[in-house]
Amino acid sequence: MESTGKDVRVEISSSLDIVTARQEARALAQTLGFEGSELTLIAAAISEIARNIVDFARRGEIILGGIQKGPRRGIQIVARDQGPGIPNLAKAMQYGYSTRRRAGAGLPGAKWLMDEFNIQSNVGKGTTVTMKKWAEQLGQTE
Numbered sequence: 783m784e785s786t787g788k789d790v791r792v793e794i795s796s797s798l799d800i801v802t803a804r805q806e807a808r809a810l811a812q813t814l815g816f817e818g819s820e821l822t823l824i825a826a827a828i829s830e831i832a833r834n835i836v837d838f839a840r841r842g843e844i845i846l847g848g849i850q851k852g853p854r855r856g857i858q859i860v861a862r863d864q865g866p867g868i869p870n871l872a873k874a875m876q877y878g879y880s881t882r883r884r885a886g887a888g889l890p891g892a893k894w895l896m897d898e899f900n901i902q903s904n905v906g907k908g909t910t911v912t913m914k915k916w917a918e919q920l921g922q923t924e
């Protein structure tokens with residue numbers, strides 16, 4: 783897998799930054815060949831992961847980049863924070879599990895929306911979520 787173009791980095795420490803991350807992701811995804819509802823799904827996944835940074839770690843960053851694997855193009859989203867970390871990842875990935883009596887759908891929802899999802903977390907050190915989505919391949923005539 784190769785990266786294409788420049789990465790876009792968005793610092794996250796407020797709800798406004800979440801909006802910025804969504805907008806940047808939409809704009810980048812469009813240049814990578816995503817369209818319509820796919821753009822909305824990518825923005826939704828980013829929202830959840832960025833919201834978790836604000837809620838649980840207070841601050842962090844999201845790095846957006848284009849990726850390519852053979853003929854396929856996609857978007858990679860890396861969300862990083864140095865917050866408290868997640869003691870039980872298996873639980874945190876379950877629908878309905880929330881330490882804040884929220885919906886508990888953010889992590890499993892984001893995983894479902896994206897093609898690839900990886901989360902690493904160390905208590906006291908922080909959390910990194912890496913997600914990828916691949917665009918529909920263009921037809922041979924294009």
Ligand SMILES: Nc1ncnc2c1ncn2[C@@H]1O[C@H](COP(=O)(O)OP(=O)(O)O)[C@@H](O)[C@H]1O
Pocket residue numbers: 830834835837838839863865866867868874875879880881882883884885886887888889890909
């Ligand atoms: N970046 C993070 N840092 C620390 N804990 C997190 C982070 N993201 C998620 N969590 C933990 O995982 C749980 C599940 O997250 P999520 O599925 O988004 O549900 P919700 O945000 O509704 O609680 C959260 O309640 C929280 O305890």
Ligand SMILES: [Mg+2]
Pocket residue numbers: 830833834887888889
């Ligand atoms: Mg959440």
